[in-house]
Amino acid sequence: MSGVNWWAIAPLLVLSGGAVLLMLLVAARRDTPLSWITTALILAAAALSCLPAREAIPQAVTPLLMADSYALFFTALFAICGLVTVIVSHEYLGERHGENEEFFLLVLLSTLGAVTLAYANHFVALLLGMELMGVSLYALIGYPDKLELPLEAAIKYLVLSAAASITFVFGFALLYAAVGVLDYPGIGAALASADNPVLLASAAMIVAGLGYKLSVVPFHMWTPDVYEGAPAPITGFLAAVSKGAIFAALLRWWMASGLYELPGLLTLVALVAGASMLVGNLLALLQDNIKRVLAYSSIAHMGYLLIVLVACGLVADPHLAKEAAAYYLVAYSLTSLAAFTLLGLLSRASGSKELASLDDLTGLFWRQPGLSLLFTVALLSLAGIPLTAGFVGKFYLFSAGVAGSLWGLLALLVIGSAIGLYYYLRMVYRMTLAGDAQPAAVERPGWPARLTCYGLVLAMLYLGIVPGPLMEILRTIL
Amino acid sequence: MDGLQVPMEHVLGLASLLFAMGLTGLMVRRNILFVLMSLEVMLNAGALAFVSAGAHWGQPDGQVVFMLILTVAAAEVSVGLGLVLQVQRRFQTLDVDNATRLRG
Amino acid sequence: MRSTELLPFVVYFAAVILLVATMLGLSWLLGQRRANKATNMPFESGVISVGSSQIQLSVEFYLIAIFFVIFDLETVFIFAWAIAFFELGWAGYAAIMVFIVVLGVALIYEWRSGALDWGQKTRRGLEGAPPIEETP
Numbered sequence: 213m214s215g216v217n218w219w220a221i222a223p224l225l226v227l228s229g230g231a232v233l234l235m236l237l238v239a240a241r242r243d244t245p246l247s248w249i250t251t252a253l254i255l256a257a258a259a260l261s262c263l264p265a266r267e268a269i270p271q272a273v274t275p276l277l278m279a280d281s282y283a284l285f286f287t288a289l290f291a292i293c294g295l296v297t298v299i300v301s302h303e304y305l306g307e308r309h310g311e312n313e314e315f316f317l318l319v320l321l322s323t324l325g326a327v328t329l330a331y332a333n334h335f336v337a338l339l340l341g342m343e344l345m346g347v348s349l350y351a352l353i354g355y356p357d358k359l360e361l362p363l364e365a366a367i368k369y370l371v372l373s374a375a376a377s378i379t380f381v382f383g384f385a386l387l388y389a390a391v392g393v394l395d396y397p398g399i400g401a402a403l404a405s406a407d408n409p410v411l412l413a414s415a416a417m418i419v420a421g422l423g424y425k426l427s428v429v430p431f432h433m434w435t436p437d438v439y440e441g442a443p444a445p446i447t448g449f450l451a452a453v454s455k456g457a458i459f460a461a462l463l464r465w466w467m468a469s470g471l472y473e474l475p476g477l478l479t480l481v482a483l484v485a486g487a488s489m490l491v492g493n494l495l496a497l498l499q500d501n502i503k504r505v506l507a508y509s510s511i512a513h514m515g516y517l518l519i520v521l522v523a524c525g526l527v528a529d530p531h532l533a534k535e536a537a538a539y540y541l542v543a544y545s546l547t548s549l550a551a552f553t554l555l556g557l558l559s560r561a562s563g564s565k566e567l568a569s570l571d572d573l574t575g576l577f578w579r580q581p582g583l584s585l586l587f588t589v590a591l592l593s594l595a596g597i598p599l600t601a602g603f604v605g606k607f608y609l610f611s612a613g614v615a616g617s618l619w620g621l622l623a624l625l626v627i628g629s630a631i632g633l634y635y636y637l638r639m640v641y642r643m644t645l646a647g648d649a650q651p652a653a654v655e656r657p658g659w660p661a662r663l664t665c666y667g668l669v670l671a672m673l674y675l676g677i678v679p680g681p682l683m684e685i686l687r688t689i690l
Numbered sequence: 691m692d693g694l695q696v697p698m699e700h701v702l703g704l705a706s707l708l709f710a711m712g713l714t715g716l717m718v719r720r721n722i723l724f725v726l727m728s729l730e731v732m733l734n735a736g737a738l739a740f741v742s743a744g745a746h747w748g749q750p751d752g753q754v755v756f757m758l759i760l761t762v763a764a765a766e767v768s769v770g771l772g773l774v775l776q777v778q779r780r781f782q783t784l785d786v787d788n789a790t791r792l793r794g
Numbered sequence: 795m796r797s798t799e800l801l802p803f804v805v806y807f808a809a810v811i812l813l814v815a816t817m818l819g820l821s822w823l824l825g826q827r828r829a830n831k832a833t834n835m836p837f838e839s840g841v842i843s844v845g846s847s848q849i850q851l852s853v854e855f856y857l858i859a860i861f862f863v864i865f866d867l868e869t870v871f872i873f874a875w876a877i878a879f880f881e882l883g884w885a886g887y888a889a890i891m892v893f894i895v896v897l898g899v900a901l902i903y904e905w906r907s908g909a910l911d912w913g914q915k916t917r918r919g920l921e922g923a924p925p926i927e928e929t930p
Binding site: 335339340343347351354360363367370371374375377378379382386388389392410 | 698758759
């Protein structure tokens with residue numbers, strides 16, 4: 213281990229040290245505001261520690277982790293998403309009595325898992341990050357243990373997510389049996405010459421396992437149930453960080469091992485992407501529950517993202533595809549975090565426990581003008597309306613698809629977006645309808661949560677109107 | 691290496707069999723405890739495949755991964771058992787069919 | 795593996811099956827059969843069982859089982875380090891120390907949050923909250 217520049221993995225050290233510290237703090241003194249602030253500070257420190265870490269990269273820290281600008285970029289993104297989740301959860305947990313300190317500890321650990329995934333350059337790190345993130349999420353989803361829905365969602369997520377991890381592990385075991393290496397570059401080198409019938413089974417199982425985690429068709433069944441049952445801030449975290457981290461890890465593996473040079477795999481991914489875009493958007497039309505609509509739309513969004521993986525194999529320079537994926541992930545994470553956070557805040561502000569069905573939205577605009585406006589922006593960004601981050605992200609994906617001349621997938625992208633526009637705008641329209649005009653007992657959310665929402669929406673608009681700076685950063689570091 | 695050498699293909703076959711058994715149990719069983727046990731069987735099938743592949747290539751990596759998988763299994767099971775406890779308290783049963791408030 | 799190596803196993807297996815089948819079959823053929831009330835009760839050795847075998851255990855046993863699963867596994871890593879003690883040197887020592895300290899922190903946490911309290915119905919840190927109900 214000598215000769216390692218520890219700065220290269222500073223965010224990992226901050227997060228894991230912070231988790232141990234927070235555990236001691238909780239043991240010494242149970243105080244929800246204290247642990248809330250500590251967690252927020254640790255996550256902020258982790259995001260900031262990416263700046264000095266830039267001096268030490270690129271560097272391979274043991275064969276397991278690869279510290280490069282790709283890892284640091286996603287580390288910063290996940291840490292910020294974790295920070296947002298922590299800040300708004302305080303609002304959500306506000307009235308819950310009992311032990312709330314562990315909630316923050318679990319968010320911290322889950323973020324640590326996501327960051328490990330961003331660094332992962334080896335099967336072991338991939339498995340470790342995936343499980344650290346997943347196991348913390350099981351507990352987070354079931355955290356409101358007095359209610360039935362979250363518990364049910366947690367059990368469902370536990371069983372299906374564990375089955376997915378295990379399928380992935382078994383697929384990787386077969387891959388290891390065929391090629392005899394576990395690190396990404398080694399796999400790439402070995403695959404180029406290997407020809408083994410076991411590889412086919414292994415590829416199918418790995419795709420199935422990761423497909424479950426990303427919730428793409430045909431492995432999407434758990435998504436709406438878990439989204440509906442989980443507490444709103446955790447749903448946002450699940451959509452933004454959990455899926456983003458799995459995708460970031462998958463993209464790194466895809467690139468480092470040159471998996472895009474395998475035509476069979478490329479066809480498989482293209483099929484999955486097309487099915488996700490179509491099925492996700494069509495099923496979203498049929499839902500009458502807001503969280504379920506957003507869940508199905510997230511399936512479609514993952515389908516859009518998979519276009520990037522296919523495009524990698526067909527363009528001369530995969531860097532454009534990588535940039536497109538990174539930009540889209542940033543836009544999607546911010547947007548879905550904002551959408552779920554605002555949904556949670558709106559529910560609390562309108563008195564009812566959770567805004568559930570689409571009918572509950574009627575007239576919301578007149579009762580809660582401020583929050584509804586922000587929610588509208590988030591929905592428009594999800595739909596990909598110009599001047600929002602979602603539009604630029606989609607445009608980026610589109611150009612990556614054009615570079616790879618994936619006309620079929622692009623047609624599906626356009627059709628899917630059109631369908632998406634319909635159900636997003638339907639929600640906005642519902643909000644503007646005249647409902648019962650008298651404002652109910654309005655409970656304004658606290659300033660940290662409100663400030664965070666404003667920040668998220670401003671970031672969305674900024675990225676949509678002035679996409680240049682982030683594009684420039686992505687171009688230089690990726 | 692001395693001693694009884696079992697070819698890797700046989701062990702992989704056994705592991706696949708175990709995996710299929712676990713998967714069947716996962717889909718057929720209605721009791722959460724048995725579902726968790728089926729998951730455990732599947733996970734250990736994966737671990738067995740890693741050990742045999744490691745032995746085939748003459749690397750310790752397979753066994754290292756085996757230890758990691760054991761740890762992962764322990765973490766999953768302990769969270770899983772905690773949830774099972776809550777389910778028993780909330781629904782007074784461990785039958786997953788009783789937990790159908792979420793559609794799908 | 796050659797088939798001649800397998801032969802002793804096959805013979806042994808067949809012999810075991812044959813022996814057990816003979817014993818059971820002969821006693822079935824030669825023995826007398828009765829169907830009295832007391833036939834199925836334990837005879838001379840053992841106590842006649844009372845009640846159902848499906849008794850409810852306290853939830854706390856469950857908690858102990860979970861802790862066992864967690865802490866038992868940590869020894870795997872410590873053993874793995876111990877057999878490579880000299881090869882790993884001081885770097886390995888530092889690494890395992892970090893590991894053990896984290897383990898210790900987890901233990902402190904469990905102790906302080908009352909998970910190790912035996913038989914107490916209110917856990918520390920939950921004062922004011924309703925006591926945890928036992929599963930009936």
